[in-house]
Amino acid sequence: MLRLAPPGFQRFVQARSFDVIYGGGEANVAVSLANFGIPVDFITRLPANDVGDACLQFIRQYGVNVDHIMRGGERLGIYFLEMGASTRGSKVIYDRANSAISTAKVGMFDWETIFNDVKWFHFTGITPAISQNLADLCLEAVKVAKKKNLTISADLNYRSKLWKYGKKPSEIMSELVKYCDVAIGNEEDAEKVFGIKAPETDVTSGKLDPEKYKHVCENLMKIFPNLKKVAITLRGSLSASHNTWSAVLYDGNKLYMAPQYDITHMVDRVGGGDSFCAGLIYGLLTYKDDYQSALNFATAASCLKHTIIGDFNLVSVEEVLSIMGGDTSGRVSR
Amino acid sequence: MLRLAPPGFQRFVQARSFDVIYGGGEANVAVSLANFGIPVDFITRLPANDVGDACLQFIRQYGVNVDHIMRGGERLGIYFLEMGASTRGSKVIYDRANSAISTAKVGMFDWETIFNDVKWFHFTGITPAISQNLADLCLEAVKVAKKKNLTISADLNYRSKLWKYGKKPSEIMSELVKYCDVAIGNEEDAEKVFGIKAPETDVTSGKLDPEKYKHVCENLMKIFPNLKKVAITLRGSLSASHNTWSAVLYDGNKLYMAPQYDITHMVDRVGGGDSFCAGLIYGLLTYKDDYQSALNFATAASCLKHTIIGDFNLVSVEEVLSIMGGDTSGRVSR
Amino acid sequence: MLRLAPPGFQRFVQARSFDVIYGGGEANVAVSLANFGIPVDFITRLPANDVGDACLQFIRQYGVNVDHIMRGGERLGIYFLEMGASTRGSKVIYDRANSAISTAKVGMFDWETIFNDVKWFHFTGITPAISQNLADLCLEAVKVAKKKNLTISADLNYRSKLWKYGKKPSEIMSELVKYCDVAIGNEEDAEKVFGIKAPETDVTSGKLDPEKYKHVCENLMKIFPNLKKVAITLRGSLSASHNTWSAVLYDGNKLYMAPQYDITHMVDRVGGGDSFCAGLIYGLLTYKDDYQSALNFATAASCLKHTIIGDFNLVSVEEVLSIMGGDTSGRVSR
Amino acid sequence: MLRLAPPGFQRFVQARSFDVIYGGGEANVAVSLANFGIPVDFITRLPANDVGDACLQFIRQYGVNVDHIMRGGERLGIYFLEMGASTRGSKVIYDRANSAISTAKVGMFDWETIFNDVKWFHFTGITPAISQNLADLCLEAVKVAKKKNLTISADLNYRSKLWKYGKKPSEIMSELVKYCDVAIGNEEDAEKVFGIKAPETDVTSGKLDPEKYKHVCENLMKIFPNLKKVAITLRGSLSASHNTWSAVLYDGNKLYMAPQYDITHMVDRVGGGDSFCAGLIYGLLTYKDDYQSALNFATAASCLKHTIIGDFNLVSVEEVLSIMGGDTSGRVSR
Amino acid sequence: MLRLAPPGFQRFVQARSFDVIYGGGEANVAVSLANFGIPVDFITRLPANDVGDACLQFIRQYGVNVDHIMRGGERLGIYFLEMGASTRGSKVIYDRANSAISTAKVGMFDWETIFNDVKWFHFTGITPAISQNLADLCLEAVKVAKKKNLTISADLNYRSKLWKYGKKPSEIMSELVKYCDVAIGNEEDAEKVFGIKAPETDVTSGKLDPEKYKHVCENLMKIFPNLKKVAITLRGSLSASHNTWSAVLYDGNKLYMAPQYDITHMVDRVGGGDSFCAGLIYGLLTYKDDYQSALNFATAASCLKHTIIGDFNLVSVEEVLSIMGGDTSGRVSR
């Protein structure tokens, strides 16, 4: 997607220019993994015009393989982002109807080839929420992925303004999550998508009680016994400039809790969840059975994301390890 | 429409920001007339979101009345503009499918009220080219305008990439031009819309032989005897930075020729035709039967447009008169 | 006025460009009310040059009626603003001697016509502080406003660097406030203008004891029994980036207290008082006898102002209502 | 003065920022001489605030001695500059009434000390045009300069919008030029100030007949027999982006003619005349009796000025010599 | 290399920011070829720090394979570029001593692997001019390339400020050109490197007599009988904003001449020669024995380069073909 944002803290009506960045759910995960040194392919469809070229080149610069991106369709999806501050929240206006990817169809992508020598497939709940086409395409992909023994992870990522094509999220997502090994969500996703409610969550208070999320994880695993891990990110919204950030990981047995980070002076929180997914994939691939480290890596990585402009988490493994090791002092590295 | 343009001479792939301007055919004419001190209403439909607000406020600042603009629909139409230089031409990518105005319908606008105490109605051929809805809406408008005795002008403005909804330009435009008093076009419009060809036009040479355009005007008036005036703008494209600019006006009797301007160091040629239309409307309203002056005003006004960034011709009557009087020396006004 | 501000946190000596915004006391109130959907006229005098045009158009874009603005005089008043941060306060340098409005004279404005079908007249103490001309003009306006039964509100807005033409603030302001229904001030205004001191105010501490402001309100009403309401804004200055913000409203009987907002990461506090005035006018017009809601709306609106660049409070009623309802979590609105 | 200019080719009404540069007649000459390695003092009065500081520091960076600049007064003079292009000329709006220098008074500057060990004093006709105060101050300065045997040069620099304090330019300037050794003007100055008309000058044609300016020089020397040299700059205005540039120098005997430069793609012509003055002072100091070289240096230097943003001619002697030697090919220097 | 350029036409002393672009001889050729759809590898050495990362990612975005770039060494080479205009030429200051590539050594690159399945190897005369190390490295590369039957092309690219390590250009370049199939140079290279002088070249006049370059080509082929083709670019420098551009190609038999382009309003001429090399390589690969077309493609491609900001020629084959077909009218492509 093309992200158009007024510079600084300008409101839309004040802007005489928009900062241009390309990004979006799965692209964000791909770039973050590439930054961690993981070979990664990004699969999407972009219009065969200069705006599509610009998007492709933007993603390619970070080392993501773009060879399987299809070109065609009418337009690149757009989102407008107005950055909030203090008591004024950020504002997102989506303009992605009829985007090249939304009109992609089953059969367009050669998943068999794409998944050759691939270990992991990740998708987000935004994709099947856009159109029936995309829901079908997702299902096609997860089936091939499953057949070829890839680990499959899904970011539930519920967005109320999507899901307009007549199906309920629960209906579509159930079909997809059945094939998944790892499910990731924020505090609201499980409730909004599958009706699993964590008791007493007050997202505006800044206070978090992670234990109660065990309840969510367990219930999710009950519905989807195929799931081997469930992770939940925990954001405390004190203001548009100040959040707390943590996460839990459940392996069916034990709930692992990450440390909670206090993120004052946030630079850009868009893509926070995606950076967590990338961190968790990296963590599970790297730390293997050490789930606590995998979770801690994911949480530290996504903590850092909040200091980076744009959707992408442009940080290195070394930088994440330093945060993970406890140094959030922000000292100058000379 | 929202116009997104890389700053300076950057290509799309280089841009990390887009300059933001709102404009488009009829809006350009409206703002130009408002700058000339003519009370003017702009009629369109804008989405009921912050991007729509920003567009409305952008137009309102120049004194155009926006009270009859409808709010609703999905999105604001967008066009991407890459500014050319020297031998590299500018590039426009349209992204306006499903814009709020394109889905407007007959009956949405109360033309009877809108046209109260109004003398002139102007539309461009871009509007009916977008969708059947808009063609019907245009027809609805010109019929009421005719009934209420407004002068009606049409800028033929043929765009090959539009007209995708199954109708031919000639078919739709004939229906509309039948109600018009004034038709305006560039060297190619009459040919592309109605098949009226001027012999031997070479638009890349910079040399112009205006007399041959009399042929075009006469033939147009034969088809549409209702037309009282036909004007043709004459652009000589020497390079993306250097054009010549002139125009002719035919009143059924006599062909009036404007002086030819040599426009080196062009700043922005988008909206050149619209600024001519506004200049001609102003000229005909002001100079009445002095058609030569009306034409000269229109040509001088649109010559100046090429020095203004954006779609709008932000110049005053005094500035046009100075050019019209022959001073193109560009001396500093202190 | 033309506001010229170095970008970001640059000092004046570092700036190679100034951000350009037009604003000023009454204009700020007018634009804020227009944003709330209230029809509003802004009355001033602007020079008949391009800088004056730019100011007029800047204000007009937000929907304020500018038809009664006079053109003439020598220049537009200017203020230079250096934005502070942390322990370094913002710095304002005024350059408004001989501005077009400062040389306006009694008789120039046709108040009878201007006030036709108008309900409310608002002015600030800055205007009569500039010149005897303006003090006289203000008096002329309030007298006509009174005669025509408008509600009249005054923002006391004491500025020590003004009041240089030989009269004391108390002398001039007493004459004007006698005609007012609503008086608004900050913690220092009542003392600086009328010598009414609130005991033990420490504006640098961040701690506020609103009850003591009842004393100020009561005393103000004693001097001006015509006043029906007195409002005081309460700012706690912890640093240039972190303030607290609240207000009280007194109706002669009861002191209403607004919640106190903690505004960290302030974007721009200029115009905070003006946005309160606009919020209070909107609140009193909308909530009528529900003074608590009127005050809460005003306080929430002006809290939001601190997150907006420029003098104008570019927020909607919906956004204020959300803050007023207690959600200052700054979550992303998608 | 503070120069405020919309970036690029924006019109005033479009600008949301102004580029900031400090400059003005005599300052421009001073900085240019400092760039040529000539020790130079700039004498003016600046307000004792941060804007005055910024101006002083801006000038100081280029190596001009600012120790004799007085601080005080109300404000720094401002001019707004809208850069023209092609057929649209640049536009200047002055806002310098009541500037710190305009209210300077006779006796404020210790000319005896200032002129110690100084060889040359230069002033422009803008200064005495501002106020009677400044005319008196100029006269005071030239008298002391004369007494101390400095060479005195005056740039006539007629500006029609100044001279508003009741005296005629001829009256005041005659008094001052009586003390001068060198007079410099453009094609119109001699006529506008002293009524000496060059026959048939058409400044918009681009064609120049320098010989006829001999007539002007001779007549000027008749009125002011003290003048040892008269120089006239010759600008041909083809468009706002394309000028020709040349000059003549008369020594009472012989008219020296500089080559004519064709300046296409002009960057900024403001300060062109000032850069010629600085070049001529440098030339006369350096080439002594070789007046042709002095003139050629001045013309080449001021030709280069048209390629530099801002009022100052930031070029070195080496760069001028290269142009003077005939290389205007603009090749890359690596 | 890191290119640092003041924005617009600012001089170095005026700049408060530098535009950042990464480029340099061979990189420019590589990116241009990638834009034409040719698979291409760029071989260099970059420091293992964030600046090196930024350079690598900048190049990678355009689709150049960067897998063989070595990381190590002290620093990235820098050049400062001040953009000229009109009579003022651009200025380049090199700061590349001790760059990572300059300290690369023979044996560091595995040429056998790098050249697997590769058809063409291109280098420029800048590389061996930097250090003995690099001259040795170049020789190592051309020897392997020859052995593996790659076509080898060399851009002579003489830079007088390099060649400081004690060897003469003729000495080193002779050793290298002996292995080449194609030699490319501008009007001065053959003379400066091998002493082959074209009679009467006046590079500042804008007038070109290409035939005389046949003499240069023939003589070059006499010295290096291995050369199968020699191409010479022909630049006429009318001003920093206006050049003419053409080229000749000699195949040992016949001199092919390209059309001459008149490039007014140049945007950026840096990399012009490199874009010609890329165009010629593409042309010879694509048009095979049709040398005229190969030359015309190269010349048209490099003509377009002068309209693109930065060192890279970011144009497509389609855009080149349009220029090559004769359309330099710069019309808007909608």
Add this chain to the structure above:
Amino acid sequence: MLRLAPPGFQRFVQARSFDVIYGGGEANVAVSLANFGIPVDFITRLPANDVGDACLQFIRQYGVNVDHIMRGGERLGIYFLEMGASTRGSKVIYDRANSAISTAKVGMFDWETIFNDVKWFHFTGITPAISQNLADLCLEAVKVAKKKNLTISADLNYRSKLWKYGKKPSEIMSELVKYCDVAIGNEEDAEKVFGIKAPETDVTSGKLDPEKYKHVCENLMKIFPNLKKVAITLRGSLSASHNTWSAVLYDGNKLYMAPQYDITHMVDRVGGGDSFCAGLIYGLLTYKDDYQSALNFATAASCLKHTIIGDFNLVSVEEVLSIMGGDTSGRVSR
């Protein structure tokens, strides 16, 4: 040095422009003192090119005397600065090998003349860390300074990435500090340079126990009995956006403690230590035996530095006194 920093919070790989500022240890101290009205000379060596000119002019604008700066050498040292935020620290990449100053030699500067009528000489530990040349040059300077009875201060300023030429910091610095009257360092310098460790310092905690630094001061004075004062700055790093700041001063007898400042919303902490040195020099010169005031001035001055963009502390004595007097409320100064 030339400082190149991506704008805002961009990472290096995102930047398409770098903000340009010139600065560096001793220059920062010099400019700060000049801002306090102290006549000051800056001694260094700059390359004789436009980049060197730009650096010199940048420093000169603030009133520092640059007459003794030598011109010559290869290049200007560069450092790249990526500004951190929240949990992400700033990053500095040095590129200063072979800078003009690093290759300066003993005998190049005429210290006898430079130190005429001078009271104080200050240097930092960065200079002798760069090269043996510079260590020798420093020693040469301090010897002459001592002979001529200047007060000599040294900022220990240990940088681990320097000191690569084979000598240990302790070895070189001991030789130099023997001549000093005042030594200044941060919490780590004494340990890193001379092995004097303060017990239990946890620089990431934000909690400070200044008394323990007495131990450091006493031990430093034991080694260097010539020292009359030792000052230590105390930074608590809570995050990249939030630090605490304080300092102690020891006179051999008594430890003076400054108040601790809480600096949230930091703008730029680079040059914080240098601004403390300048403040202390000013303080000791101004407050003489009132060491508490001298220390408080230094601490308040350097507290303010954290709100200023760039290396230089562009604040006035009045602004420091206001902070020193306890007003850190950041109120608007109108």
